[in-house]
Amino acid sequence: MENELRFRPATINDAKLLLDWRNDPETRRQSINSGEIKLEDHIKWLEKVLDNKDRKIMIAMIDDKPVGTVRLDIEEPYSEISWTVAPSARGQGIGARMVEEAVRIFEEPIKARIKPENFASIKIAENAGFKKNTETSEITEWILDR
Numbered sequence: 762m763e764n765e766l767r768f769r770p771a772t773i774n775d776a777k778l779l780l781d782w783r784n785d786p787e788t789r790r791q792s793i794n795s796g797e798i799k800l801e802d803h804i805k806w807l808e809k810v811l812d813n814k815d816r817k818i819m820i821a822m823i824d825d826k827p828v829g830t831v832r833l834d835i836e837e838p839y840s841e842i843s844w845t846v847a848p849s850a851r852g853q854g855i856g857a858r859m860v861e862e863a864v865r866i867f868e869e870p871i872k873a874r875i876k877p878e879n880f881a882s883i884k885i886a887e888n889a890g891f892k893k894n895t896e897t898s899e900i901t902e903w904i905l906d907r
Contacts, residue, residue: 766858768819768866771830773811775820776804778827785848791879793900817867821859828855831863839872839904844882856881860889864905873903 771779780803782788789795798806810816815836821829828850834841842863846856864871873891875882876899883901891903 764823766828766855766862767822768831768862769822771807771811771818771820773804773807775827776800776807778820779803779807779818779830782830782845782847787848787851788845791876791882793874793876819863821855821862823850823855829859831859833863833867833871835869839870840867842867842871842873844885857885857888860885864889868907870907871905873905875901875903877901 777800780798780800783792783803784797789797807818810818810832815834817833817835819831819833820827821831827847829844829846831842831844842860844856844859844863846859871891872894873882873886875886877883877896883903886903889905891905893901894904895902
């Protein structure tokens with residue numbers, strides 16, 4: 762039996778963990794903004810995000826162990842979802858579980874912006890019910906209508 766995946770809200774105490782995941786080389790390679798982030802810049806960004814009612818950052822947990830993060834930017838007509846799987850948790854289907862749970866919780870229409878070469882995230886989006894909306898050489902946009 763799979764261990765239950767649950768979300769908890771991110772806090773400022775998660776800054777180092779989130780930064781480590783964000784600056785992981787594979788995460789950076791698949792991110793739209795692939796530059797390395799400095800700790801002081803990340804803390805300022807996270808403080809602003811945590812105060813923003815239109816952004817939700819959740820830490821995915823399995824057995825009280827953080828395994829990834831999901832962010833939702835609440836916008837019209839589609840809120841934008843993004844996710845990162847902890848490097849130590851990759852290859853275990855956790856990304857798919859995180860996105861499936863997130864779209865179950867967040868009931869509004871959702872979009873995801875994914876690099877065309879990020880096959881793992883594209884597969885996750887497709888399996889969660891997203892449909893490709895647009896594509897350029899740099900980015901594909903996937904939507905999940907409700």
